[in-house]
Amino acid sequence: MRGKKISRGAAFLLVLCALVVVLSACLIVAKIFLPAPSPPASAKTQPLFILPESPEPPPSPVKTMTATLAAAVAPAITEHSEPLDIPEVPPPQPEDTPYLALVSPPARMRIPALSLDYEIRGTDPDEAGNMQIVPALPVISWFKASPIPGNKGNAILGGHNTWNGEYSRLFTLDKLEIGDEMDIEYTDGTSIKFLLESVFVYALKTAPADQIMDVGGDARVTLITCKGPFNTETGTSDNRIVATFKEERLFVFPDPPIEPFPPKISD
16 A cells, blocks of 8 residues: 655645744743843833921910910010000991881770770771771771781871760870880780870861871871861861871971971871
8 A cells, every 4th residue: 555645745844844843832932931121211100299208396376476475465565554445336236227018907996095995997998998987985986998007107096086975085096196006906806005295186178188098107196086176067076187107116396396297288
């Protein structure tokens, strides 16, 4: 039996593979047994930041300031033995008192100087916008188109001077003195003290009703009643007593006295 012959190409490939295997083996041996070369100095790693050395801590500023102050204060105390001239500080002024914001309607009025202790009832304006008075003697009417007494604006109250031949406690309203007290109790049980600021008698024909009945402005209470003589033609008295009260905490004794509203020009 004859053996197979190997071609020249196949023999070349076998020889090439053998050389590759020998070279790989030599490299592995060299890597294991030969030392690695040192990298150049320029190739060594450097830190990102070079931190400076920590300096010695500075001397404590507290000790320095204390010594400086002591050196300055000692001669000052020695030289200025007389009391220092310190200006007087004026006492703080009270802040403006805000207006109240009452929601409970008035229920009762008391004026000790008149021995008056009357119920208060609210009344709506008539079709012309005029104030209506409850047809009863021991009752004070509160014009519901005006503020609750104590709130900002002019709270308007009114009552009869006489009724069915009987005198009301308002009959001598014009005899009150400035500063006289009026207490109003509300439906929630609270009460507020008011003091008389002014009282005037106006002729009905020339009374400046637009000013007296003005419901705006500062917080105040205006109490109105009639004053004789009684006029049978008009069915009412010829005059009106108009008393104005301020809440006690807002009251300042008027100096000079308050002047009445100027009368309107009679028609």
